[in-house]
Amino acid sequence: MATITEVLARPTYGASGLWSWITTVDHKRIGVMYGATAFVFMLLSGIEAGVLRTQLATPDTDLIGPGRFNQMFTMHATVMIFMVIMPMGVAFFNFVVPLAIGARDVAFPRLNALSYWIFLFGAILMHFSFIVDQVPDAGWFSYANLTEYPFSENMGLDFWAIGLLVLGTSSVAGGLNFVVTIINLRAPGMSLMRMPVFVWMTLITSILLILAMPVITVGLIELVMDRNFGTHFFNPTGGGDPILWQHLFWVFGHPEVYILILPPMGIVSEILPTFSRKPLFGYPFVIFSGIVIGIMGWAVWSHHMFTVGLGPIANSVFTITTMLIAVPTGVKIFNWLGTLWKGSIELTTAMLYALGFVFLFIIGGLSGVSHAVSPSDFQQQDTYYIVAHIHYVLFGGSIMGIFAGIYYWWPKLTGKMLNEKLGKLNFWLVFIGMNVTFFPMHFVGLNGMPRRIYTYAEEFGWGTLNLLSTVGYFIIFIGVLVFVYNIWQNRNARRVSHDPWDAPGVEWSIASPPPAYNFAEVPHIKGRDHYWIEKDLAREAGNPITEPEPAVDPSTIHMPSPSYWPIITAAGVGLIGGGLLSHYGVSFLGGLIAFIGVIGWSNEPASAPEEGH
Amino acid sequence: MGLLPRKRAGSPPEPIPDENAQRPAPRRNRLTRLAFFGAAAALFLLTAACSQGFQSTWDPVGPVAQKQLQLFNVLLWTMVAVFVLVEGALIYIVIRYRRRPGQPRPPQIHGHTALEITWTIIPTALILGLGIWSVFTLFELDQPPTDQGEILNVTVTGHQWYFEFEYPDAAGGKRISTANELRIPVDRPIQLILESDDVLHSFWVPKLGGKVDVVPTRQNRLWLMADSDLIDQPLPATFYGQCAELCGLAHAQMRFRVTVMSEVDYQAWVQNYNPPQALTPQAQQGKTLFAIHCALCHTINGPEIESVAKSRIDSFLTGGDAVAVPGPNLTDLRTRQTLAAGITDLSVENLRAWIRNPEDIKPGNWMSDKAAFYTDGGDANLTDEEIDALIEYLLNLR
Known part of the structure; x- marks a missing residue:
């Protein structure tokens, strides 16, 4: 492969411009790319939600028909879950984890870049369905056999399944990378029980990703085979079993719920201590409850299937296991209250979002208990009561946690503070809008409104509350616009110190934004709240810390060199998927490109020789 | 104390205290007004929220829905109690321990093991208690009672997009099929046997009981009962149901009704179902049209239409041009209340509009897609006289 490297010069460390972003292996830049991409998809998916809410605002609305409506809720959920909340979590893993464990990068920087590019290409691939107007329309759960011929004849479900297969590759690669990073690259002194809670939650989430994604992959491959190669895994007319899909989907799907919520729980566990100026209460219990949730999350999947007719014995077992998972979740909440x-509570925007997370997640958790009880769930399954629950958990939980993290780590990322006044306006609009939108849905659901219906008659009495929900949506929408404006005006903001929050994490000891090498000198971790300990010691010594770790000449530090092989390999993987949707020749070409990418990758020297280190 | 209003430095001296009328501070006054408006708004919303709609789960008319509601109510009030305690604690702590200027670093507490054990054990006990009770309820509701009258079996078949009901053990071996309208006698357990003809559906009549999915390859069971003590309207009384599992385009339009009748009325309905026919000339013309245009998908119980349908299907299997999808059985249509899976009332005008262009009423339906006389989403290629003849045949069979 020497010839190829000669044709296209190896990108050098410290390059600038677009090329430097394309070839970057720097975890911070990859984190930013993940976050920015996920945010764009969040706006897109938010607009889809707006279409849904407008259609449902009044009875018998004639805005869009059932076909478009089914596409909108399918893509809203699929995008929010796989292209917003998951990659937002990964954005934080990328930006925060190496900094928080005192490392210079992740264990496999090029694999990390590969994860991002595959994620991007997979997401774009799925959105091609809008261009050819064959959009997935069977829900984010895509229950068989509605997904089979002849009930779903266009290519929407193929886009969905193949798009998710590509995205899944990215998740497994990312998960492996972070497990290895966290196990191997911790700074000296950072024992497992000194790791920040966010890093712990990243570790648990990564393990869940590695174990859960293969299950959905099996299901998706079977679905693609059913649709394209004449197998009958889920097709009853050929002897298949549609319920098999539900098991495969939810064995993945329930751990997935914790993949979505554990990282924000970790974020909140970092923010609450900082702005209370107190260490996290019951650290080992918070960690252990996270582990217990990660394990128990595998034993509850059938609560999504209480009405399938699995019989009272299966339903009893899953009722009890599901109710019990509330205990470790409760332990976390009590420990946050203890913190x-x-x-000495300072209500910054980040803290408001973290408190908002706790407040709303309690509501979501409580309604969760009511449909963990299967006889009660028989009336709630597939109604707006469930829609309310999942939005309290995923919006009130995950999204609030993600906003908290953005406001918290933004000064570290940019060296500038987001405007606090705008931030608070942003928080209150989102918080109030969120409750106005989703709280009435509990009642609409208990009044008998099923999910996924595009219209309802006036005499069912669901009009008032649906209108209220739609009003709430627009409040959230304005709140998010305020956030966008806050980001936009940030380019003029004043620089702040490296440690504006007086935070405990080791990532606050270096300059903002951090230099490419992160730590000039690998820190020796002195305890759980390392930087608080450091600052105390310095103050006692009469020499308080006011400056970040001084910068050094980057050329003296060995860093992984940029590489274009990840994007080439990822493009190959994307084309394999694209070919399955168009012409198999394209898949073959993609396979060839991916193959060349991997060969080139493995023959690339660890760092460019001309850099001399 | 963060909760108490504190005197601001440099504020004007307080008015002379009046022992009889302690005037509240203006700030309080505003709070009271705010609380009043808040309460009024909450009350308004609660009224809207708990309005007894057609499909409200708050208003059970049978033992299954009632037991499920009782269980939910206990859970609800437990949740409300936990909500008030925990959220109250959260709000109290946030207000009470707000940072004040110049405040020193608070005591660095790392944890409290006894507390951790307490708040692990109490929720576990609470949850196991509720859980065990739920399991008992689950088993209790699993099988219909055998001591409350003879169990009536009804086969429910889910189709895209309507429910078909058949009564396998009707008196005298009579074949009874209806679509979208289930008629049941009051105070008798009904055993529903749920089957699907195509994709997943879910059978749900909120006021009678929770839902059970209708799954191809499976025969699910659900029992329900209408209790005359719980129904506060004269019989026959109608209750609403709807498919609750996404089943394709017209999922939202897959509604149905359950008519609860007295035992006597129910038996009379069975007796009078599909009486012998004496057709008017117009109805006779309609019957011919029905045989030509409709009989491939729809049927009317009786030898004539069935034999026509059979010959059409045979010709289809040997290379005909039409495509058969099962449509609702139209026997005794005149006794039904609604049209097109419970979307509109059954009337001559609505039926005419439906035959003219079903896509306007129920987007996505198979009829406008498959029947030969509809051009892409357009009107039927039938004259007004032909449609009237069809309606005469369907509605005025006598």
Whole structure:
């Protein structure tokens, strides 16, 4: 492969412009790319939600027909889950984890870049369905056999399944990378029980990703085979079993719920102590409850299937296991309250979002218990009561946690502070809008409104509350616009110190934005709240810390060199998927490109020789 | 104390205290007004929220829905109690321990093991208690009672997009099929046997009981009962149901109704179902049209239409041009209340509009897609006289 490297010069460290972003292996830049891409998809998916809410605002609305409506809710959920909340979590893994464990990068920087590019190409691939107007329309759960011929004849479900297969590759690669990074690259002194909670939650989430994604992959491959190669895994007319799909989907799907919520729980566990000026209450219990959730998450999947007719014995077992998972979740909440107790609470925007997370997640958790109980769930399954629940958990939980993390780590990322006044306006609009949108849905659901219906008659009495929900949507929408404006005006903001929050994490000891090498000198971790300990020691020594770790000449530090092989390999993987949707020749070409990419990758020297280190 | 209003430095001296009328501070006054408006708004919303709609789960008319509601109510009030305690604690702590200027670093507490054990054990006990009770309820509701009258079996078949009901053990071996309207006698357990003809559906009549999915390859069971003590309207009384599992384009339009009748009325309905026919000339013309245009998908119980349908299907299997999808059985249509899976009332005008262009009423339906006389989403290629003849045949069979 020497010839190829000669044709296209190896990108050098410290290059600038677009090329430097395309070839970057820097975890911070990859984190930013993940976050920015996910945010764009969040706006897109939010607009889809707006179409849904407008259609449902009044009875018998004539805005869009059932076909478009089914596409909108399918893509809203699929995008929010796989292209917004998951990659937002990964954005934080990328930006925060190496900094928080005192490492210079992740264990496999090029694999990390590969994960991002595959994610991007997979997401674009799925959105091609809009261009050819064959959009997936069987829900984010895509229950068989509605997904089979002849009930779903256009290519929507192929886009969905193949898009998710490509995205899944990215998730497994990312998961492996972070497990290895966290196990191997911790700074000296950072024992497992000194790791920040966010890093712990990243570790658990990564393990869940590695174990859960293969299950959905099996299901998706079977679905693609059924649709394209005449197998009958889920097709009853050929002897297949549609319920098999539900098992495969939810064995993945329930751990997936924790993949979505554990990272924000970790974010909140970082923010609450900082702004209470108190260490996290019951650290080992918070960690252990996270592990217990990660394990128990595998034993509850059938609560999504209480009405399938699995019989009272299966339903009893899953009722009890599901109810019990509320216990470790409750332990986390009590420990967060313990952290706040007797603290010195500063209500910054990040803290407001973290508190909003706790407040709303409690509501989502409580309604969760009511449909963990299967006889009660028989009336709630597939109604707006469930829609309310999942949005309290995923919006009130995950999205609030993600906003909290953005406001918290933004000064570290840019060296500038987001405007706090705008931030608070942003928080209150989103918080109020969120409750106005989703709280009435509990009642609409209990009044008998099923999910996924595009219209309803006036006499069912669901009009008022649906209108209220739609009003709430627009409040959230304005709140998100305020956030966008806050980001936009940030380019003029004043620089702040490296440690504006007086935070405990080791990532705050270096300059903002961090230099490419992160730590000039690998830190020796002194305890759980390392930087608080450091600052205390320095203050006692009469020499308080006011400056970040001084910068050094980057050429003296060995860093992984940029590489274009990840994007080439990822393009190959994307084309394999694209070919399955168009012409198999394209898949063959993609396979060839991916093959060349991997060969080139493995023959690339660890760092460019001309850099001399 | 963060909760108490504190005197601001440099504020004007307080008015002379009046022992009889302690005037509240203006700030309080505003709070009271705010609380009043808040309460009024909450009350308004609660009224809207708990309005007894057609499909409200708050208003059970049978033992299954009632037991499920009882269980939910206990859970609900437990949730409300936990909500008030935990959220109250959260709000209290956030207000009470707000940072004040110049405040020193608070005591660095790392945890409290006894507390951790307490708040693990109490929720576990609470949850196991509720869980065990739920399991008992689950088993209790699993099988219909055998001591409350003879169990009536009804076969429910889910189709895209309507429910078909058949009564396998009707008196005298009579074949009874209806679509979208289930008629049941009051105070008798009904055993529903749920089957699907195509994709997943879910059978749900909120006021009678929770839902059970209708799954191809499976025969699910659900029992329901209408209790005359719980129904606060004269019989026959109608209750609403709807498919609750996404089943394709017209999922939202897959509604149905359950008519609860007295035992006597129910038996009379069975007796009078599909009486012998004496057709008017117009109805006779309609019957011919029905045989030509409709009989491939729809049927009317009786030898004539069935034999026509059979010959059409045979010709289809040997290379005909039409495509058969099962449509609702139209026997005794005149006794039904609604049209097109419960979307509109059954009337001559609505039926005419439906035959003229079903896509306007129920987007996605198979009829406008498959029947030969509809051009792409357009009107039927039938004259007004032909449609009237069809309606005469369907509605005025006597």
